[in-house]
Amino acid sequence: MSGQHDGGRGGGRHGRGGPFGRHRGGPFGGRGPRMFDPGALRLVVLGLIAEEPRHGYDIIKALEAKFQGAYSPSPGAIYPMLQMLEEADLVVSAANGNKRLYSITEQGKAYLEENAAELAKINAQIDETSTQVSGVALGDEVKALNFAVFSRLRSGSLTAMQAEKAREILKQARRDLEDL
Known part of the structure; x- marks a missing residue:
């Protein structure tokens, strides 16, 4: 299970999936309304922090931009994840005014290197999904509606x-979208 020790099955200090469990092959979780599989989201967030130190709000906005407005994680998903990444020694934070600025650690860089292929696969999936709509930010219209x-x-x-x-308008719009 994500985030739990491996129960003696091997895999090192953090278990088979590393410090935050095994993700299931991409950003899209297999059940419910979640956009991301939790392990994949953690890996993407760590990758964003590796690009440059970021505040939690910056991470939310960077993910929203990657998905052209179609997805924006809640602060309730991002801030606990940042704390967990810090507890796993993958990032460090420093006070920056009333915010915290997160930077990747050497251990975090090593983890990203070990999982570079998986991160590339996830980012490719994100890029494919966001470019399939030819730059049209459907997410913004869904939010506005x-x-x-x-x-x-x-x-x-x-x-x-x-x-x-x-x-009736909403039902017709849903039908029209399903028929595309």
């Missing part, structure tokens, strides 16, 4: 007739 729908719902300003019309 989500905001518009929930803003109207929270305001309580929709009549029953407007709510039914909105539902």
